[in-house]
Amino acid sequence: MTKSMREAVVDYIESLQGTIVRGLEGIDASAPAFNVQEWSRGEGGRGRACTFSSESSSSILEKAAVNISAIYGKLPPQAVKQMATEHGSVEWSPDLNEPLPFFAGGISIIIHPRSPNVPSAHANYRYFEITQNSEHESPGQVRSWWFGGITDLTPSYAFPEDFNHFHKTLKNVCDPYGADLYPAFKKCADDYFFISHRNEHRGIGGLRFDDLCELPHTLLPASAQRPQTAEDIFAFIQALGNAFLPSYMPILERRAPEEWDERMRRWQLIRRGRYIEFNLVYDRGTKFGLATPGIQVENVLASMPETARWEYMSDLGVEGDGTRESEMVEILKNPRDWAA
Numbered sequence: 001m002t003k004s005m006r007e008a009v010v011d012y013i014e015s016l017q018g019t020i021v022r023g024l025e026g027i028d029a030s031a032p033a034f035n036v037q038e039w040s041r042g043e044g045g046r047g048r049a050c051t052f053s054s055e056s057s058s059s060i061l062e063k064a065a066v067n068i069s070a071i072y073g074k075l076p077p078q079a080v081k082q083m084a085t086e087h088g089s090v091e092w093s094p095d096l097n098e099p100l101p102f103f104a105g106g107i108s109i110i111i112h113p114r115s116p117n118v119p120s121a122h123a124n125y126r127y128f129e130i131t132q133n134s135e136h137e138s139p140g141q142v143r144s145w146w147f148g149g150i151t152d153l154t155p156s157y158a159f160p161e162d163f164n165h166f167h168k169t170l171k172n173v174c175d176p177y178g179a180d181l182y183p184a185f186k187k188c189a190d191d192y193f194f195i196s197h198r199n200e201h202r203g204i205g206g207l208r209f210d211d212l213c214e215l216p217h218t219l220l221p222a223s224a225q226r227p228q229t230a231e232d233i234f235a236f237i238q239a240l241g242n243a244f245l246p247s248y249m250p251i252l253e254r255r256a257p258e259e260w261d262e263r264m265r266r267w268q269l270i271r272r273g274r275y276i277e278f279n280l281v282y283d284r285g286t287k288f289g290l291a292t293p294g295i296q297v298e299n300v301l302a303s304m305p306e307t308a309r310w311e312y313m314s315d316l317g318v319e320g321d322g323t324r325e326s327e328m329v330e331i332l333k334n335p336r337d338w339a340a
Contacts, residue, residue: 005145005230006070006103009127012234013068013107014048016241020066020109021050023245027253028060041294045071049299053306060256062114065302068107071294074099075130087211089144090130100143101131108285109244110303116268117255119155119162119203120275121248122303124148124285125241127234147233148210149240150285152193153248154203154275156268158328160338162251163204167338169247170207173239177232178225182339185209188219190335195278200332202278207240267316267325269309276308 003011021034034050041047047069052061075083077096084092106126113120126148133140153166167186174182189208193201209219214228227233279286289300317325 005127005142005234006105006129008234009105010070012238012241013070013105013125016107016244017048017050017066017068020245023249024052024061024064024066024111027249027256031056031059031061034064034066039296039299041071041073043071043073043294045069045073045294047071047299049296049302051302057114059114060118060252061111063110063112063306065108065110065299067109067299067302068105069299070103070105071292072101072103073294075102080130087144087146088215089146089211089213091144101133102129103131104128107241108303111248111252112272112305113252113256115256115258116156116260116264117159117258118252119153120272120305121151121153121244123151123206123241123244125237127237144213145230146211146213147237148212149237150189150192150206150208151240151244151247152189152203152206152208153251154271156271156328157264157324158331159251159255162255163336163338165250166204166206166247169243170240171339173243174207177227177236177239178220180220180224181226182207184219184224186339193278195274195282197281198274198277200274200329201335202275202332204331204338205335212236263316266309269307270311270314270316271328272305272308273310276304279303 025033031054034052037049039047039049047067050066052064054062076099080090080096080100081092084090104126106124109121109123111121127145129145130143131140132143151170153163171182174185185207186205189205190201192208193203193205195202211217212233216222217226220226227236286300286303290297317329319326319329
């Protein structure tokens with residue numbers, strides 16, 4: 001019997017979660033293993049949180065989370081109305097007075113290394129569908145569906161060869177599915193990860209897209225080659241998910257052994273403060289998660305670094321002072337084409 005898309009997505013994110021956790025555990029034999037916690041949602045669905053935290057100054061990772069969720073339930077008419085403004089496949093009319101069944105499955109990856117030389121990394125890949133029936137085992141006709149994805153790198157110090165590697169890995173995944181995908185999704189990430197009250201970006205970007213389905217996509221020309229069927233888009237999502245370790249692990253392994261000092265740690269914590277500012281003020285995923293009934297808040301906030309710093313009028317990162325910190329600020333204010 002052919003699996004439904006929701007079943008295929010759950011199988012994939014469970015497999016990818018295990019692969020990434022094993023890969024991260026393999027870099028530091030002396031560090032504790034990831035903590036694994038299964039959870040269930042009273043309104044419908046379940047998940048698994050694989051989290052890491054270590055206070056040891058010798059551990060390569062400081063905090064990490066590789067979490068998956070597969071939840072289902074009913075969307076109230078007001079939520080359907082809001083979704084219809086953001087997703088072309090969602091149908092809404094003023095006559096809608098009953099909630100609609102939905103399913104959402106995805107994986108979220110967050111890594112905060114200890115060394116200021118190693119960037120933080122983040123990725124999220126997800127699938128959403130609205131169905132005819134509310135029974136999870138027999139959802140009936142899928143009324144609307146889409147995939148979404150986002151990944152980015154947040155460094156404290158500039159290592160252009162690392163940024164090139166990260167972006168070229170993503171571009172190499174995108175190009176077989178269409179030459180327009182990488183530049184469009186890269187620009188979307190640059191626009192999204194902008195901290196307007198700081199006039200700078202959170203990091204050096206990556207990819208971002210949502211509402212990827214059979215309908216025309218707002219980020220792409222109508223004539224663009226791209227995956228269009230659910231099966232082809234799912235294959236694209238899997239290719240991106242499978243590229244997470246190859247895009248990041250060589251950077252982690254190369255930079256983790258390099259020396260750093262208290263000044264660098266101080267700057268790293270300031271940058272993590274900016275990371276938190278973005279997540280709490282702008283991030284749509286954080287807002288959606290906190291507004292979803294039955295979701296564990298700890299899982300939504302797992303993206304936050306454990307330690308951060310805010311300094312009043314800090315003397316680090318002053319534009320034009322010729323320091324490594326100001327070099328990074330210049331990059332954060334002016335996105336570049338790292339895959340060129």
